[in-house]
Amino acid sequence: MHDFPLFLDLHGKAVLVVGGGQVAWRKVQALHKAGAEVRVVALELCPELAASGAAHLAEAFDPAQLDDVWLAIAATDDGELNATVAQAANERRLWVNVVDQRELCSAIVPAVVDRKPVTIAISSDGQAPVLARRIREQLEAQTPQWTGALAALLGRLRDKVAQRFVSFDERRRFYEALLDSDVSQDLAANDAGKAEAKALVQLEQGAVQPGWLKLVGAGPGDPDLLTLKALQALQAADVVVYDRLVSEAVLDLARRDARFIPVGKEKGCHSVPQSEIEAILVREALAGQRVVRLKGGDPFVFGRGGEEVLAARAAGIGAEVVPGITAAAACSASSQVPLTHRGLANQMTLVTGHCQPGGDEPDWRALARAQSTLAVYMGLTQSSHIAAELVAGGLSPRTPVLVVENGTRPQERRFRTDLQGLSDTIATAQVQSPALLIVGDTVTLYQEAS
Ligand SMILES: C[S@@+](CC[C@H](N)C(=O)[O-])C[C@H]1O[C@@H](n2cnc3c(N)ncnc32)[C@H](O)[C@@H]1O
Structure with a gap:
């Protein structure tokens, strides 16, 4: 931010406007609306200004005219005169606005959406007035008259x-x-x-807003991929309980004064145990807080969302689930590798490559099917084992694989390989989590530059 935004109470306070034309007239109108006592310095006035009721000093500008005013505005088409006004104001430490000469201004007048007493001011620091006007038009349309x-x-x-x-x-x-x-x-x-x-x-x-709990899918990282419902929930939340996978860009969309509770989970290292996360959600919602449990991708795809819904139910809280774009859909879209495609794949499987110690491992050999795409989540560490099992199940070692790291995020990287080269590719490129493996013939449609 270059300028410090500030609203001035000008009621009954003297403001000097130098200039007698249409531009000065528009400034005088706005100043009158704000209750200022306006004095106009100009040898001649345009008819609107003459009829405005502003005090008129029909003389040349003189720095002494600034002696008892609170603000000065130079609105003439004479650049030299405008600069003289600005200099005289600066010498008196008076805020001065010079129309269309940003470099001479110590105060700028923003574009405004007026819903008195609500005022929305938009400034581009004089860099992009047309953009500021466009934003104002959008806000005008979105802000009801009431x-x-x-x-x-x-x-x-x-x-x-x-x-x-x-x-x-x-x-x-x-x-x-x-x-x-x-x-x-x-x-x-x-x-x-x-x-x-x-x-x-x-x-x-004494009607107060009751607390609620929403499990919200934050999508793969790009904030533009949030659903409208997710955005609304995020902007209403008093408490945001979020995972490591949730991007900064998404967190930035929550209310500034919300309480943020990180419960980041790294693979194999759960910084906050699941039972504790559930206890936090229940405790906050029962205390009347509006709680968003923000999860990467979709809450119900390898997100343990089901467990949290059950915990909420057990505590008598009806949780809402807001779906998000899961990594498979996101990585497929960003790489333009379809998950299904006529002639190449008529089914797809979302599967995790990371299993709890002693937990059930997917039957990789059974997943080794023709005309099928596998989207493997959390498959980096076990990639060599997964590839070997798929080959043992009947897939060709040349079956194409696309590795997508940080899909949809600015730092997204992709590597086209095949089952026999998979673990070497991951090691050589030092692929980091989060990454998704897309396995199957639809990967043949991948184009490097896409
Ligand atoms: C615990 S799972 C959560 C999945 C999430 N609920 C979803 O629906 O995408 C985490 C795994 O999802 C995958 N993942 C999530 N975001 C990703 C992204 N932006 N790019 C690639 N893979 C991603 C990775 O395999 C990561 O290890």
Whole structure:
């Protein structure tokens, strides 16, 4: 961030605008809206400015005109005069905005979405005004007109809410419940009285937002691959319990003030035992928190999501599961190697190469089938054993394999090999987790540059 964002209260405060044309007129309009006492310095005024009611100093600019103002705006088409105004303002340590001359500004005027008392200001630090305007248009469309009425209603309730609820957490949960209720529909229908009456009933009843638990699939890492539902859950969550595989870019989309609990799992080294993760989820949801259990890929594909749902059920909590894009789908898409393809594969199997000690190992020989794609998760360590078993089961040693490391992430790497060369490729390229092995004839469709 280059500039420090700040809103100024200009009510009743003198602001000097130098310039008498249309540009100055637009600035004066905005300043009047903000309640400023505007003085315009210009030998002549355009008709709109003349009719604006701003005090007019029909004289040349003089630095002394800045003596008792709070802010200066230079809006002339004379670059030299604008620079003189900026210099005089700087000497007095006055904030100055010079229209269309970013280098002379100590203050810039952002593009604004106005839903009084809510104001959204957008600045590109003068680098990309067209982009800032485009963002403003999008926000204009997305921010309902009744947003201001809603903010005003919450403002009117503030003291009563503070009396009703002692703790900050309860107050927050009351407001969350109110925002989720249908008061906004009344405001949308222009019935502020009805909205306020409903809000007061909710306050009387002490209605606070109940806690919830959502198991959310974070996808393979690229934040654009989150579902809309996942994004909504993430942005509503008070607590985010996340795995090592969840990318920073996805975590950045959660609320800044959420509590983040890492329960990172490395292969063979579970930093937080599964039972403890389940206890955290249950404890937080029962305490009224909105909990997102964020898991790489899909929660129900090698993610132990089932165990967490069962633990929540046992505690009387109804957990919701938000699916995510699993690594097989993501790596298939990013490498453009289909998992099924007419003539090459009419079935696919998602299988794990990592098994608990003493646990059931997949029957690799039975998986060695023609016209079939295998997506092997966590298969790096056991790659040589897996390849040998698949060959023993009847697959050709030349069966193509694609190794995808960090699929969909900026650092994605891919290696095209075959079963007989698999473990050497992994060793030579020092492939790291997370990586997926795609085994089968659809890999023949892979193109290096894709
Ligand atoms: C514990 S499993 C979790 C799978 C996850 N629930 C899913 O649906 O993708 C972790 C394994 O998924 C695979 N994986 C996850 N993200 C990946 C990615 N971005 N690229 C390649 N493989 C990935 C790797 O095999 C990794 O070792």
